[in-house]
Amino acid sequence: MQDNNRDYLSNFPDANGYFGQFGGNHYPQAAWPALKELEATYRAVRETPEFLHDLEEARIGFQGRPTPLHFLRNTTSEIGGAQIYVKREDLNHTGAHKINHCVGFALLARKMGKRKLIAETGAGQHGVALAAASAYFGLECEIHMGKIDTEKQSVNVERMRLHGAKVVVATTGQSALKEASDSAFTAYVEQREHALYAIGSAIGPHPFPMIVRDFQAVVGREARHQFLALHDGTLPDHVVACVAGGSNAMGIYSGFIDDPEVNLHAVEPLGDSDRAGRHAATLSFGTPGTLHGARSVVLQQDDGATMQVRSVASGLVYPGVGPEIAALQDSGRLNVAVVSDDEVVRTFFRMSRSEGIIPALESCHALAFALKLAARLPTSRKILLNLSGRGDKDIDYVINNFGTGFE
Ligand SMILES: Cc1ncc(COP(=O)(O)O)c(C=O)c1O
Numbered sequence: 001m002q003d004n005n006r007d008y009l010s011n012f013p014d015a016n017g018y019f020g021q022f023g024g025n026h027y028p029q030a031a032w033p034a035l036k037e038l039e040a041t042y043r044a045v046r047e048t049p050e051f052l053h054d055l056e057e058a059r060i061g062f063q064g065r066p067t068p069l070h071f072l073r074n075t076t077s078e079i080g081g082a083q084i085y086v087k088r089e090d091l092n093h094t095g096a097h098k099i100n101h102c103v104g105f106a107l108l109a110r111k112m113g114k115r116k117l118i119a120e121t122g123a124g125q126h127g128v129a130l131a132a133a134s135a136y137f138g139l140e141c142e143i144h145m146g147k148i149d150t151e152k153q154s155v156n157v158e159r160m161r162l163h164g165a166k167v168v169v170a171t172t173g174q175s176a177l178k179e180a181s182d183s184a185f186t187a188y189v190e191q192r193e194h195a196l197y198a199i200g201s202a203i204g205p206h207p208f209p210m211i212v213r214d215f216q217a218v219v220g221r222e223a224r225h226q227f228l229a230l231h232d233g234t235l236p237d238h239v240v241a242c243v244a245g246g247s248n249a250m251g252i253y254s255g256f257i258d259d260p261e262v263n264l265h266a267v268e269p270l271g272d273s274d275r276a277g278r279h280a281a282t283l284s285f286g287t288p289g290t291l292h293g294a295r296s297v298v299l300q301q302d303d304g305a306t307m308q309v310r311s312v313a314s315g316l317v318y319p320g321v322g323p324e325i326a327a328l329q330d331s332g333r334l335n336v337a338v339v340s341d342d343e344v345v346r347t348f349f350r351m352s353r354s355e356g357i358i359p360a361l362e363s364c365h366a367l368a369f370a371l372k373l374a375a376r377l378p379t380s381r382k383i384l385l386n387l388s389g390r391g392d393k394d395i396d397y398v399i400n401n402f403g404t405g406f407e
Helices: 007-011 029-045 049-063 073-079 099-111 125-137 147-152 154-162 177-191 208-230 247-253 323-330 341-355 361-376 391-402
Strands: 069-071 083-088 116-121 140-146 166-170 195-197 238-242 263-269 287-291 294-298 334-339 382-387
Touching (some): 007 208, 049 099, 049 125, 073 361, 083 361, 099 125, 099 195, 140 147, 140 154, 147 154, 147 166, 154 166, 166 177, 177 195, 208 247, 238 247, 247 323, 247 382, 263 323, 341 391
Parallel strands (some): 116 140, 116 195, 238 263, 263 334
Antiparallel strands (some): 287 294
16 A cells, blocks of 8 residues: 555645635735735745744654554454544644644744734634643733633643643634634734734635645654554555544545545534534535635534534534535535534543443544444444544533533
């Protein structure tokens, strides 16, 4: 098996930032020069020995990469079906995959002579990762977060502040991730002379989805090497990730996207029902539209206003999806599944008990689906999933709302 997986990645997006019909730059004109500057810097520096050296140094020493590939032995044997392997992104410094692109943006900011990084955050994982990366690289940091999330993820707010970040609380609309993104985009346009937007997912106008994907591709590259080494050159049959904007999904898919025999699965939050307003399953129920500067699929009303969304996992409460994910679904490359809050919480308890791993509620979406998929498949089949983050941030919320799970 060739360990060379670059065809798709070098062909997409096109020169205008499109993945098929999705993507592009639909952002207010005031920000275009800043976006052009970002793209030009990124293209100029990304393959230079100095940039690659600094990135590698941060990946190994600061982040703790490579993260392990781990066999869920107990769960696999309890289920009696396909073998389940997880890429342990929860073992990254700060506890999730988000730091993979935060470190990259911090390096880009330094190259561009910017002194500050601005971003939005949902569950707080991106905010904490960016605050830590800013501290490491000596940059200022400003994080926008919905009020509802600051209350649910209060420990993450304190962690951001400990790293020296300013936390701006968004109180409009649902006071969640979309409103935090609106607020952060506005702050960026105002401060673009000295600040860089370090977006939290593979969303937004070109070049953000491309840059986030490229920095997250380290997950897929490593997972591919590790999987081939462990299985005498054979690939997984299925690759699974949860999806909000798509940064962890594009990270792991990147390693396997040119292998048609590998099935790619995106798992979305069904919340507590498939009724509008009770879930955040954009790929399943959304329609083409424009959100945060990109053409994509959006959960929207007839007049284009975004719908209310919800999920037990703050990091998945977003009424859109990254354009590349929308394009992969459109092309038929991606299978889309949903799992409910109930299944997610049961998986949280099950993993903690059977595997000694407390996964983030976001990652429990991918796990819950993988468990069901494994049960339908023979023992010879192999599933790889991106365990995108650890669930320490969710413990208080889960115990307060669902008890201890130990009957
Ligand atoms: C642990 C974890 N996984 C997944 C996600 C979803 O984001 P994305 O779709 O960009 O990977 C989040 C978002 O906050 C997260 O914290």
